Amino acid sequence: MGQYRQLWEPSQTNTGTCSGLCRQKSLVKTFPATVNAVFALASWFAPGPSTEENKVRASGFFNMTQKFDLLEIIDEEVGIESVQLLLLMGFYLQSTERFSKCWNITGLAIRMAQNMSLHMSAHDARKKGLLLCCPSQLEEEMRVRVWYGCVLLDREISMSFGRPLMISGGDQLRLPEAIDDEYLSEVGGKRNTQPSNCPSQISSYIETIKLYKFLGQVLDREEDGAETPTNTCSDMQALLDLDTRIMEWRDALPGHLQYDNIAENGQQDLASTPGSLSSPDFSGQARRLYTRFLHVRVLILRPALEQFFQKQRHTPAIPQARGNPRVARVQDLMLSDIAAQCVLSADSLVKCLDIHIRSQSLAAWWYNISYLHTCGSTLLMGLLCSFNESVVRRDSLELCLRRLSQYTVLSSIATKSYHLLQESSKRLLPERGASNIQTPSCSAVGNMARAPDPDPATHLGQPMTPAGMAPPTSVEAGTYMQYSSLLLAPHRIYACPQQTTSSSNLLPSALDPLLAGSADMMNDGGGGFENVPEFWETPFLSQLEFYQPHDFTLSQLE
Template sequence: MSKENFAKVRRTWLGLLNMVLAMSSMTAVTGGAKADVRIAESDVFYERGLGLCGSEILRGTTLEVVQFLLLMGQYLQGTQKSVQAWTVHGLAVKAALQLGLHSRNASKSFSTLEQEMRKRTWYGCVVLDRTLSMTFGRPAAIPDNYVKLDLPSKRDFDESSALVNDKTTFLSLTFFNSTITLYKQLWNVLDLLYGQNIGCDDPLPTTEVISNIFSMEQWLFSWERSLDPNLQLISTFQLDSMPRDPITSSFEYYSWKFRVILSLRYLNLRVLLHRPVLVKFIAASRSQNRDPQDLKLLQQMGMNSMQICIESAMEVIGIVHGVVSEPGWKHSLLGAWWFSLYYTFNAALVIIGAVWVYRDKSLSTTPITAQAKEAEKYPGLAAEALSKLDDGNRLVDRCRYYLEQFNAVLVSSEPDANGAIPPFPSLNSARGTLPPADFGLSPFGMELGEFMMDDDLVAMIDRQGILSMEPGSAYHP
């Protein structure tokens, strides 16, 4: 570019470069800059890229434009502009379909390099589509039967560079493919257990819920066994065994980073998979007309599922807390901060609901297990993790505030000496003072995310009962 004095550089290519720089600035953690500083820096690149490609994004006629829209959608998700993120993602999907990125036949006339670029871009659309459907609680834009291409493959054009060697490049591709196959199951979970977030179906019977969960657990087990040895899932215990001195090998560093990210994606999906059983327990706790037979079935078959849900949520919080508490190179092992925030916040809310179920003697046929007692400390641990996740980030601080309030309700409502617990609380009467005025952002990345006032989250939870976890949406906590 310098040699040509920018004279022969396409505007869309230059716009894409600026969007890469915007994403890099937004997600950087090694420099120690506060979130507001990084957001201001990244916004310069974002506005510059939008200025270069603004007239092209509605046409969507080139591969670069689709790539630009994909990065733009992720960037907007990180700046809490959820309405815009969802709209931009729709443009990316429509442009990808228009270009035939989903079609093997449409790509036949292109070179091997271009075929692979088109395939990887299409799978980028698919992965982001599943992610947004999960986090926003909305129907996916790409049906699963549209996803028929072979997985991305290693080719001769994946050359090594001064920064990343061939071995690391191949590991990155393997990591991408592992995410694609994992999110294939995310589609199945959203489809079978959450009605694709459409919100029109009646709640599934308990037997059908547990049957679906069992079959998908088998698939997840097979997926985990198929992972590359350098991408094996990690536990909080293994975090402690990581080397403390800085790692000089890029392959070893990225192997650790990919393992951490892939583990969080897997654990979050497992929480999502087993959460419908918790929903049923909570619904039973608030029902005046319980079905005794259904409750008995739930108690016999659902407790194991709820334990798995709690274990997975605890591992999510444990991993995030373990990473953000480490100095040096380990602190950069998480992915983009907004995904770590979502995983942690969601896991903490699930644990709060599960602990409440265990305390209700009319729901649980067994005394509070050691696991359930241990889980009680994790909402507080999650709040502590968020305090270290991203310094100066108002959205993270707001979510941390709400977790502290929820945890205060949980602690203040512990069983008395006779084992009795108070009624399910109203948060409006237990939450204490309002959050500071600068917490102007909602912890929800939904269409109401930019407009909720301080009272709205609490009011919504009070209307539905804390942690109502509506079965019609994968996101609603």
């Protein structure tokens, strides 16, 4: 910001100097490109104009960013500002559906960061001779923040595009300090602190890093699972442990980042502490953290839903009378409840997205598409399962499709995802009475916030039908997001060796008859398990770019 402000100073007062990180040699060449990259991202969030106009403006700024000669800079001394520029480009490219370019730019940013030893503490970098002098507090914090920017972008791309992680276990470095820029010291050896009565704007970034550590564990365990023998009990325990940790993370959030969707639905501020009520920024940060939390939790719990789905498909429908209603396997009861929580989390995320998409308070639509795609597949799978409790309508899936359809004018990926989910729903959920669709209603829902839809026509004040889709469809489904975003692949078990807690490892076994569902439920209306296609691979988001709408006709589902 210091360098940017100098652009607007009178020439006679502009000394041409900048302290701290602005002293990097390559700054003169990277700075114009960095400014244009910031403007490109900011254009997406500009109020007033339509999203289409924002898209054109953002594209114009990014085209100017690309005039920057990256190869020339790499030939010289690489500074931290070059990594910052590449990260900005990577985050922007997520909105363009240029997946290969986004992947390659991110990879280059990570390699440059590692070359600068940003993945090490300043102390360790100095011991290895990679850092010549002791950095100031400002410089040290910037190193940490930029490195975790690489970690977050790597995990987002791996999750959304089905690509392998480039950084494995990259969060050993200490977290950034919750200190705003203006309080950081530029004097070597001097350390400032954040005023106690002023929550830091950087705290949301820190909490996102903590949250994405769980996402990294979900993605990392796939790599470890290839060499680990399958153990259903240990896999279930690992899933429960991970869910416990993410719920503890949610409960430990600072007050100004706690999301109160009930208060917001009543047109109150989301921030929950008196000191933050005057700052709408904290409300937006709390909102984004909540949506990310729900999305990551769906991914954590998804293997249980997939196993529950598979068990019901491979278990003959046995009349309830043959079982003792007071006796059931505890493991199956746990599996049912965990699957229910996965579906309920997807349901909550859809309703949260609905509120904020309509109010235009979640402007990063490319994230919304990814979230809706995941929720749609999860809700569809849940609708194909038989849960023993509440009977509700499938409004949640329909709401998910309506919100996804809003982005079809902006994104070909949204168009294909919408068409795919819609056709899957038509084929697998034929006119089965809406009121007869069963959904999980689990006593373990706890304190998960669920925002009622202000539109009574959607019936979202009632419990919704959370659900998803079936297991992965090929051995090549390498990452967990690859696995979880494959919508349908039944009538076979896919041994995805990299998934430790998926249904590919939690192999189907006879489900307790009490939880297997009745023959009437399984065969009602021509839908359900018996009509799931023998083999139909549904790709994750980055693969949708190779498909055309006619690829998703009903005939393909036969």
